[in-house]
Amino acid sequence: MIALEYPDLLEALLPAESAGNTFAVADPATGEILGRVTNNDVAAARAAIQSASAAQPAWAAHPALARGRILRRLAELLLQHQNDLALILTREQGKPLSEARGEIAFAASFFEWFAEEGRRAYGEVIPAPQGDKRLLTIRQAAGVAAAITPWNFPVSMLARKAAAALAAGCAMVIKPAEQTPLSALALARLARNAGLPDGLLPVITADRDNTPAIGEEFCRNPAVRVLSFTGSTRVGRQLIAQSADSVKRLALELGGNAPFIVFGDADLDAAVAGALVSKFRNAGQTCVCANRILVHESIFDTFAEKFVAAAARLKVGNGLDAGVEQGPLIDARALEKVQALVDDAIDKGARLLLGGKPHALGRTFYEPTVLTDVTPAMRVFQEEIFGPVAPLIRFSSETEAAELANATEAGLAAYFYSRDAQRIFRFAEVLQYGMVGINSAMISLPEAPFGGIRQSGLGREGARLGLEEYLDVKYLCIGQDQ
Ligand code: NAP
Numbered sequence: 001m002i003a004l005e006y007p008d009l010l011e012a013l014l015p016a017e018s019a020g021n022t023f024a025v026a027d028p029a030t031g032e033i034l035g036r037v038t039n040n041d042v043a044a045a046r047a048a049i050q051s052a053s054a055a056q057p058a059w060a061a062h063p064a065l066a067r068g069r070i071l072r073r074l075a076e077l078l079l080q081h082q083n084d085l086a087l088i089l090t091r092e093q094g095k096p097l098s099e100a101r102g103e104i105a106f107a108a109s110f111f112e113w114f115a116e117e118g119r120r121a122y123g124e125v126i127p128a129p130q131g132d133k134r135l136l137t138i139r140q141a142a143g144v145a146a147a148i149t150p151w152n153f154p155v156s157m158l159a160r161k162a163a164a165a166l167a168a169g170c171a172m173v174i175k176p177a178e179q180t181p182l183s184a185l186a187l188a189r190l191a192r193n194a195g196l197p198d199g200l201l202p203v204i205t206a207d208r209d210n211t212p213a214i215g216e217e218f219c220r221n222p223a224v225r226v227l228s229f230t231g232s233t234r235v236g237r238q239l240i241a242q243s244a245d246s247v248k249r250l251a252l253e254l255g256g257n258a259p260f261i262v263f264g265d266a267d268l269d270a271a272v273a274g275a276l277v278s279k280f281r282n283a284g285q286t287c288v289c290a291n292r293i294l295v296h297e298s299i300f301d302t303f304a305e306k307f308v309a310a311a312a313r314l315k316v317g318n319g320l321d322a323g324v325e326q327g328p329l330i331d332a333r334a335l336e337k338v339q340a341l342v343d344d345a346i347d348k349g350a351r352l353l354l355g356g357k358p359h360a361l362g363r364t365f366y367e368p369t370v371l372t373d374v375t376p377a378m379r380v381f382q383e384e385i386f387g388p389v390a391p392l393i394r395f396s397s398e399t400e401a402a403e404l405a406n407a408t409e410a411g412l413a414a415y416f417y418s419r420d421a422q423r424i425f426r427f428a429e430v431l432q433y434g435m436v437g438i439n440s441a442m443i444s445l446p447e448a449p450f451g452g453i454r455q456s457g458l459g460r461e462g463a464r465l466g467l468e469e470y471l472d473v474k475y476l477c478i479g480q481d482q
Contacts, residue, residue, distance in 0.1 A: 042210075064167070072111065079105065093151060114466070120467075124137045149177060164466040173224070174201065174202065219242035233255040288413035312368070351371065354368060368388045370392065402431070413436070419439075434452040450466075
């Protein structure tokens with residue numbers, strides 16, 4: 001069990017020995033079963049959608065200011081319970097406690113942002129082409145939304161969706177990832193404490209066997225007007241196909257394959273520090289993390305030396321232990337995939353500069369790994385690695401860097417380091433990505449639009465645009481036709 005200052009946050013967690021319709025939640029660092037939660041089925045999802053449909057009109061009728069007060073209160077409660085929430089997050093997900101605390105603060109920032117932004121769901125007055133008409137638009141809550149969230153950022157991904165949906169006047173039915181249901185349940189509990197009316201934020205926990213049917217219900221149920229998903233491109237495609245009959249509005253944050261490009265004129269130490277945090281944060285299990293590190297040939301060897309030295313110093317261990325910078329991978333399947341990608345690269349001619357195998361700590365711990373002589377033929381170049389493996393690739397010109405960077409179907413985040421002002425705009429425009437970090441590896445902020453292009457998804461989260469996903473535009477034409 002998890003010892004909390006405020007145990008009610010885990011009121012839904014059942015003892016490990018519970019029988020019945022439940023599934024186990026484990027600590028990836030130790031394998032300990034933390035407890036069990038309800039394994040919901042389609043009927044439960046349908047009932048939650050129905051209750052959300054009943055509760056949503058009254059919520060939408062609440063003035064935006066009143067909705068915002070509840071959301072702001074929720075932000076305050078998240079911060080007030082930051083220690084407990086971070087502990088839950090580290091225990092079920094594995095990330096270091098300092099990163100978990102950061103994620104709780106990041107989650108709170110979305111409720112704070114959208115508490116205000118909901119008050120700015122402005123309509124427009126449109127100049128009419130004829131004197132006897134008045135044209136205007138209003139923006140109204142879309143209705144019930146559903147969200148499917150991943151395990152890598154189980155609190156902030158949920159917050160980024162729910163804060164926008166609730167601010168717009170929608171209800172949101174949540175299906176968290178199998179591995180991390182506790183963080184979602186704790187957040188929902190705090191939402192209730194903040195004064196959110198019943199039925200508006202139900203959490204439908206389910207294991208991976210029950211999930212596909214629940215996902216299909218979200219897609220096909222006509223009462224769900226918006227489906228917001230963060231996860232793999234593979235599942236995202238499936239949700240698009242399943243949503244065709246109900247013509248659902250989809251907001252999809254899918255996989256990435258971020259290039260991290262270091263030009264010869266870059267501040268080398270800043271680039272090394274940026275690449276390190278981008279690559280190894282959350283043990284590399286981040287959709288926007290550096291997946292391919294492209295370095296100009298003039299500085300390649302120096303960069304590689306500094307980067308390897310810094311990666312070798314990373315402290316790997318249980319996220320609860322002081323000073324740990326890299327926790328375990330989420331599960332054994334993740335470890336197998338990472339090893340398979342490293343083996344494929346080595347088979348095809350890559351060389352290991354660091355790591356390359358499971359960590360001596362065992363279980364799902366993996367060594368911080370750096371590969372060189374990586375080519376586009378290797379899986380580490382083509383696929384999202386989702387592990388602490390940094391492939392280094394040498395380039396000789398800006399044109400070649402752009403070609404390599406864009407040689408993927410993904411289009412989520414890209415990064416480059418350069419001190420050449422001309423190049424900064426020129427190169428940013430050439431990159432086929434939804435987000436570009438320039439001399440910056442940490443780009444996610446509630447004020448900024450997060451999202452991808454190409455196969456990385458549809459729509460944006462956060463920022464002013466994040467609210468739009470949950471609003472319908474209604475055009476009013478007032479006049480006399482005769
Ligand atoms: P995943 O398999 O797609 O799982 C994500 C969520 O989808 C989980 O809640 C999962 O539930 C659910 N799911 C799985 N199969 C489903 C189905 N057939 N129908 C409906 N829901 C289904 O992704 P993952 O590999 O665990 O997570 C990592 C992926 O998420 C990476 O590709 C990463 O890039 C992406 N991601 C993207 C962003 C972004 O903002 N673009 C942010 C974070 C992560 P179960 O756990 O119960 O199977």
